[in-house]
Ligand SMILES: *[C@@H]1O[C@H](CO)[C@@H](O)[C@H](O)[C@H]1NC(C)=O
Ligand SMILES: *[C@@H]1O[C@H](CO)[C@@H](O)[C@H](O)[C@H]1NC(C)=O
């Protein structure tokens with residue numbers, strides 16, 4: 001009996017422990033069963049000892065003598081554990097986790113900003129560069145420094161993400177980088193086009209896809225103010241939204257190890273000029289012949305193509321099949337605090353989240369996906385964790401394909417005057433749905449959650465508990481009464497809909513989605529500013545709307561696995577509200593900001609929790625202010641300038657000799 005109840009107890013404890021940070025376990029059954037078994041066992045023991053112990057003529061004092069050691073101590077110990085695990089299970093929280101996350105984000109963001117700009121002049125900037133990256137800055141660094149400071153850049157020293165992207169390329173020779181560049185642009189099937197820099201002038205290559213001309217023109221515009229300082233070279237731009245380069249973990253580690261800077265690199269004095277013959281080394285033959293170093297994986301599950309970059313021991317590499325009907329709490333736990341997302345950086349990594357394979361259109365069925373497992377020099381606008389593409393500022397934002405423009409007709413009123421609504425409009429463009437894959441795509445799941453929640457009465461109880469205060473003022477995860485729809489209980493309206501109709505669906509998936517979803521007419525983009533809360537989710541790649549959302553007085557809610565050049569500059573919970581792509585915390589997050597009342601309670605409406613609009617307004621303003629400092633068009637240019645100087649050096653045959661020394 002004791003053994004059995006200990007086993008039971010351990011199982012219960014494992015449940016509580018592994019699920020502790022994501023969702024509370026439902027039900028106290030294991031613990032009741034444990035208690036019953038334990039008491040039963042104790043009674044049997046006492047009984048048996050009295051019966052048989054006496055029967056065999058042994059001392060009747062035996063039981064009382066042994067009692068303190070054999071039973072009491074175990075009893076006390078187990079009761080102590082029981083109390084502890086009950087405590088874990090009920091998860092009574094004295095403060096709301098979001099309060100804590102917001103104050104943590106405040107500190108994190110200040111820490112980042114203060115280390116991002118420590119140098120006061122060029123000499124210090126060079127020193128800081130050498131300290132961080134153990135190399136000399138590239139030639140032309142002084143021109144970059146003047147360019148950046150003349151435009152009041154707040155970020156002068158922290159370009160760690162850029163250096164991370166470039167690091168593996170130090171592992172292959174400049175000639176090899178140039179060769180691979182020529183290979184990827186040699187055939188239009190590759191969907192990669194080049195920009196050629198010659199004599200300080202940037203121009204288009206000989207053949208480019210006319211449909212993507214705007215993108216290349218955007219890239220040329222982005223560099224035109226500083227192209228004088230750039231050496232001759234060819235830059236290959238990814239024309240697809242989806243990233244391209246997923247290098248297996250061991251290969252990438254090897255390349256990064258070779259490339260890591262060291263004091264050895266700093267001992268040499270550097271020559272401050274590019275090699276003279278660069279144009280000829282980049283020679284592009286008239287008819288280069290065609291090479292296709294990519295494989296076409298469009299419209300198939302792309303998850304394992306990317307997880308090759310995860311450590312071989314990682315969860316994602318080990319778990320090959322996945323039950324998509326259950327919420328994988330252990331996948332979310334490492335980056336979560338309760339149901340709330342606590343580590344934005346980590347949440348993008350698929351390595352601990354094998355369930356992502358069924359939760360995002362890019363993984364389920366990307367529209368155009370031609371990846372390579374070889375380290376190819378490709379510049380992309382966004383990528384998911386594990387890809388080795390080089391991130392550059394998106395021409396989409398730079399060229400104002402979509403932008404924030406509040407006017408008299410489309411004003412951006414102060415936060416308090418906006419509608420208390422979570423707003424989203426979009427197309428089903430995340431991936432191409434086939435065989436029902438739309439059911440996993442983030443956009444479709446979002447629309448479904450907001451409009452067609454199927455877990456509400458009368459058939460089934462809501463499966464997602466919501467963090468609410470109990471009568472004692474402590475926070476616990478509670479499920480609302482069966483009769484209450486958690487969506488209508490929220491003190492805001494959800495206006496979330498697909499525009500016009502279903503896009504990117506094959507076979508019967510279009511009809512199936514038509515039957516499931518309602519549609520909304522298109523709206524003017526500048527109408528967004530009427531709402532307090534703006535939802536933002538990935539499309540086929542990163543969402544180009546996020547930047548305008550950030551610049552407005554609205555609070556962006558962001559559920560995304562794609563990351564862009566600026567992600568290191570923003571802090572989740574300070575500048576925007578992060579949402580797990582599983583969306584299991586969305587309602588609790590909204591309840592924190594807007595409040596919740598149970599309309600079914602006694603007919604009048606019982607307030608379940610008060611809203612926290614002040615915190616929402618703070619996030620809206622912090623994001624707006626910060627975007628005005630570090631995500632301006634000037635900042636895109638500054639980033640691109642530095643990136644191309646680094647790229648110029650990486651592709652220079654004398655790359656270990658050249659550099660800038662103050
Ligand atoms: C955590 O919770 C989930 C869903 O309730 C359950 O399937 C899983 O088994 C739990 N983990 C453990 C270790 O019991
Ligand atoms: C670069 O400078 C060095 C001296 O610092 C000089 O010897 C070399 O010829 C220069 N190279 C070019 C291409 O100007």
Ligand SMILES: *[C@@H]1O[C@H](CO)[C@@H](O)[C@H](O)[C@H]1NC(C)=O
Pocket residue numbers: 108342343344345346
């Ligand atoms: C997020 O997770 C990463 C990787 O585990 C860790 O390095 C980083 O410090 C975490 N960030 C925060 C804010 O906890």
Ligand SMILES: *[C@@H]1O[C@H](CO)[C@@H](O)[C@H](O)[C@H]1NC(C)=O
Pocket residue numbers: 405407
């Ligand atoms: C913003 O909108 C107004 C009115 O529609 C227009 O006149 C103006 O040119 C727009 N601003 C930009 C930067 O395009």
Ligand SMILES: *[C@@H]1O[C@H](CO)[C@@H](O)[C@H](O)[C@H]1NC(C)=O
Pocket residue numbers: 451452515516517518519
């Ligand atoms: C889902 O919700 C939308 C909007 O309320 C509605 O038009 C549509 O009919 C619903 N779908 C189903 C299957 O109930």
Ligand SMILES: *[C@@H]1O[C@H](CO)[C@@H](O)[C@H](O)[C@H]1NC(C)=O
Pocket residue numbers: 420491594595596597607609610611612
């Ligand atoms: C509901 O929202 C309104 C503002 O839109 C606010 O004045 C009111 O206090 C909120 N109610 C609760 C219960 O938080």
